[in-house]
Amino acid sequence: MNEKKGYMVFDIGGTYLKYAVMDQEGKKFESGKLPTPADGLEIFLQEISRVTKGYSNDYQLQGIALSSPGAVDVKTGFIGGASAIPYIHGVCMTNLISEQTNLPVSIENDANCAALAEGWLGAARGIDYYICIVIGTGIGGSIVINQSILRGAALHGGEFGYMIMGTESKDPLDQTWSRVASTNALVEEVARRKSLEKSSLNGEEVFRLAEEGDVIAKESLATFYKRLAIGIYNLKYTLDPQKILIGGGISQRPEVISGINQELRLLKNDISTLDIEVEACEFDNDANLIGALYHFLKTQG
Template sequence: MMKAYMVFDIGGTYIKYAVMNDEAMKLESGKIPTPRAGLEVFLQNITDIVMHYRSLFDIKGIALSSPGAVDVYRGFIGGASAIPYIHGVCLTDLLKEKTGLFVSIENDANCAALAEGWIGRAKETDYYICIVIGTGIGGSIVINQTILRGATLHGGEFGYMITGNPVQMNPLQSTWSKVASTHALVEEVEVRKSLAKGTLNGEDVFRLAEGGDLVAKESLAYFYKKLAVGIYNLKYALDPKKILIGGGISKRPEVIEGINQELRHLKDEISTLDITVEACQFDNDANLIGALFHFLRVPLSNRNLIS
């Protein structure tokens, strides 16, 4: 039978899975709704999928992409996410007990970043960052294909940066996530147009702007400026060779150009760096690809230490 790996991307709504070879080619794939019933149902669903494909492929192990503050060495997920039952347990041990296979785990944003460095836009780039823009802002710092995790696993949590004026408002109300995420953009347009909260989504805002709506166009202009300010800070603090933008809105060319246009304005006789961003290459498969890469990077001699 062909050698392969089971890879899972654990999301709040769906669990995506794929059987992949060691070059990230999908041999089989699918998705199931993320169970609401709890951990045992979750574990059984994963196990059933693995056992089905073990009859068709020589499955060498399981690679997981997960939300939360993932301790890759212990298989433990801290923090919080939309799937509360995966937190506070050693997920890798539990799945190893059920399947008999080695299990690796990595944070989903880190997986997306690793995918870019392996076969994506940051291939052959030894130092880059990925910024993921969505409900909040997160990301990863990657040096020599290794995630910089930080002392408390908060490396790459760019959304916590305070980007507003701390004298004029509560500093914690002006973090980058709260002022420059897609969620913040949508809320701003709703407030300015006196619409009920939850009336719009990100696609609606872009559609309004394309139709000439002045509030939406102005809010988008502010949005690009606020993103550019945070990116400027990260460039001067970390000085990566490349800055990649991920999240759903990164697939819109006007977003990348809007950010880059604002970055071109952030120069003077002292701040002379030419700062640019580009979109991540991968979208839906990014977490699967990165989870597999993380699995393949774990030395055989170390595998019993983290599962």
Template sequence: MKAYMVIDIGGTYIKYAVMDREANKKKSGKFPTPKEGLETFLQLIGDMVEKYKKSYELEGIAISSPGAVDVKTGMIGGASAIPYIHGGSMTNLLKERTGLKASIENDANCAALAEGWLGAAKDADYYICIVIGTGIGGSIVINHSILRGASLHGGEFGYMIMGESYQNGISPLQSTWSLTASTNALVREVERKKSLTQGLLNGEEVFRLAEMGDPAALEALERFYKKIAIGIYNLKYALDPEKILIGGGISKRREVIEGINRELRLLKDDISSLHIEVEACEFDNDANLIGALFHFLRAHA
């Protein structure tokens, strides 16, 4: 049976699946991301491929990876929690190790491609995904292709400056969207309001506090929705996509999507009259795997 080895490289775990062309998982699992170095990583992938070659006719390896991925060369630029993946061509290394064709794509881009192939954006030709987590990232997708930009920074929405410039000696770079409107920023704000030690809370606990009526959590969430809505408003008028999708763990909470849309409805007047609305991404844990497979199928059509 023809199938594909699909791998999602994460800082803590490497997830994998044997998939058919329709992204149905035949086998799947995960193992801790090796800390020893590149050779250990390649050995683990090679052994896994050899194992599944006995049961499946593997057509290739599809990789989802952190970092600034150059899909043409297979090299991973930038930085990540896995230093050894940055340097040589990952696709060439895997081809040499396994004898299979290989492709690689950035993990956020994979998640966006999954939505356009089988998820919430499958009826859209032009959409953006905004992933809210420790920071804010995302992707711009046009006709199932990622808009990468001249420096591979297309979709790095979190770098947008949202605050005023150089007041009280503070650089505007301290008021980027990631630093002021991410889940991490929300948590830190609640900790400050409650005079708690940084790192004591997480996102789940902030929402639990809000559900209990905690004033600090409720106020911080309202500000969070406003700041997210302002960034989305800017992106809508700059890019004018058909759909705007919200990803990241926080997007699974219905009140988050409702809160953002409520604030977006308020950002309208006689001039700024566009209807702006967001939806949650459909896929969660398997998004990177599905998108990596889609990228491979297009690259080797």
């Protein structure tokens, strides 16, 4: 029997189910992905079991770590809320997978996993108190204190996207941070101003247009950075973390980080004197896997 110890780690996504065998230092021995099963919970569990058993002859698997969308209750193993994978909600996922594989199982929310990865091995290594802001279709994130997630009474700690950013609309909920400052909001604004179908644009295209000198794209990006900076300013003065990290695919663009920081520098006066700055998350595609493993190691000992 192979004596190499490993941990089976899964990142449950709406499109793909990513997996890896990793060591306790966060290094990958093996990795892969498969389409997230669309045929329901039973097929999903079978695939988890099949992949795990496929590596059991080559590694002494110590357990299974899961990264999942939704409002994850890490104590009970239930996934609340909603996601693109309806069948994972309302069942005790950890027990079901443990019964299939005879291995201990842990589970954590995907955004929280990304934040934990940064604190363990990434941009927040050695930092006691930081926040991660994930910018994508909406805006989410995590608050991390001493490598523990601040979850909140209703498991909504870090749901920064719900902040209301203005009162101009009759319905203030039309102006949450997610609705006015997400990548999705940026694309919608450019499409509206250029009288285009939203489906004809994406974030990459908006940045390409701006690089080519398109005035509307450049103006929309400037507004985008300002709206992000205002929300970050609010979070800094509310939570006062040691470090603020920006995640999501858009964070890998240096001009996004510099654009936000330029706007943050303008939000200073004789009263608001804090120097507020953001940094990009270090991990991208592997963040959820690394954070899920860290959560397993921490909770399972």
